[in-house]
Amino acid sequence: MPKVINIEPTPNPDALKFLVHPALLKGGSRSFKDFGAAVGDPLGSCLFAIGKITSVFYMDRFVTVNKEPSADWSDLIDPVCEAIEDLRLPEDATGEAGAQTPGGEADATLEQINKILDTRVRPGLAGDGGGLEVISFDGQTLEISYHGACGSCPSSTTGTLHFIESLLQAEVSPSIRVISW
Numbered sequence: 348m349p350k351v352i353n354i355e356p357t358p359n360p361d362a363l364k365f366l367v368h369p370a371l372l373k374g375g376s377r378s379f380k381d382f383g384a385a386v387g388d389p390l391g392s393c394l395f396a397i398g399k400i401t402s403v404f405y406m407d408r409f410v411t412v413n414k415e416p417s418a419d420w421s422d423l424i425d426p427v428c429e430a431i432e433d434l435r436l437p438e439d440a441t442g443e444a445g446a447q448t449p450g451g452e453a454d455a456t457l458e459q460i461n462k463i464l465d466t467r468v469r470p471g472l473a474g475d476g477g478g479l480e481v482i483s484f485d486g487q488t489l490e491i492s493y494h495g496a497c498g499s500c501p502s503s504t505t506g507t508l509h510f511i512e513s514l515l516q517a518e519v520s521p522s523i524r525v526i527s528w
Contacts, residue, residue, distance in 0.1 A: 348435060351428045357476040361401070362413045362496035363420065364476030365431055370407040376478050378404045378494035393430040399423065404478055404495030411476035411495035457484045459519055468511055472497050479511075482528070489515065489525045503527070 353366040377388060380402050385391030390410070391403045399418035404411045412427050414420065464479065472478055477497030482490040491511070497503040504527060512525040 348433065349431055351431055354424065354428075355476065357411065357496035357500075358502060359413070359476075359496040359500040361416055361499060362411055362476055363424070363427075364496065365410045365412065365427060367408055367410060367431060371405055371410070371434070372407050374407070376404065376406040376480075376494065378402070378478065378480070378492075378498075380498070390431065390434050393433070394427060397423065397426045397430065400427075402495070402498050404476075404498070406473060406478065409473070409476065413496065413499055456486065456519060457481070460484065460489060460515060460523075463514065463518055464511075467514060472507075477503070487522055487524060489523060491525060491527050493527060 349367040349369060349371060351365050352368050355364040355366065357364050371390070377391065379385035379388065379391040379395070382392070382395035385395050385403060390405065394400050394403045394410075394412060399415045400412055400423070401415055402413040410427075410431055412423075414423055461481065464481070469479055472493075472495075475496055477493060477495035477500070479497065480492045480494060482492050484490070492498075493500075493503045493507075497507070508525060508527055512523065515523045515525065
């Protein structure tokens with residue numbers, strides 16, 4: 348069973364990052380924007396059942412929980428910690444893969460994009476309790492989805508999105524456009 352070893356604030360006041368040991372997943376991440384999406388996931392379902400939770404995102408050693416703006420963290424921290432610590436980890440816990448790719452030349456470009464995201468963007472987002480998933484790439488437009496603390500953070504749709512687009516334009520192609528949903 349995992350143990351919450353620390354709780355960290357994120358840039359998003361409605362999200363907290365719960366650091367855990369041991370790892371919840373061997374790879375990948377899981378993200379749920381509502382209770383219906385979390386059905387079948389023991390941790391996600393349990394966290395949404397607490398109430399006033401708006402999204403759940405977790406990776407290997409952290410869980411980011413977003414709350415309703417009107418909710419108070421003092422009422423939620425203990426139930427969230429209990430839900431995490433009551434989780435029984437399967438022996439073969441694995442994450443789910445992300446991006447859908449169209450094939451051909453776009454595959455090679457998307458591979459280059461993911462390398463840049465993996466080394467220069469995703470670690471920073473994870474440090475703030477968030478993540479990023481590539482939804483699609485058509486050779487010109489990269490569609491991404493933010494998860495965790497980044498999912499409802501105003502800076503993810505402005506500053507962070509602009510940074511990602513500028514980085515990819517400088518290192519991959521000036522014609523790349525990045526959109527989020």
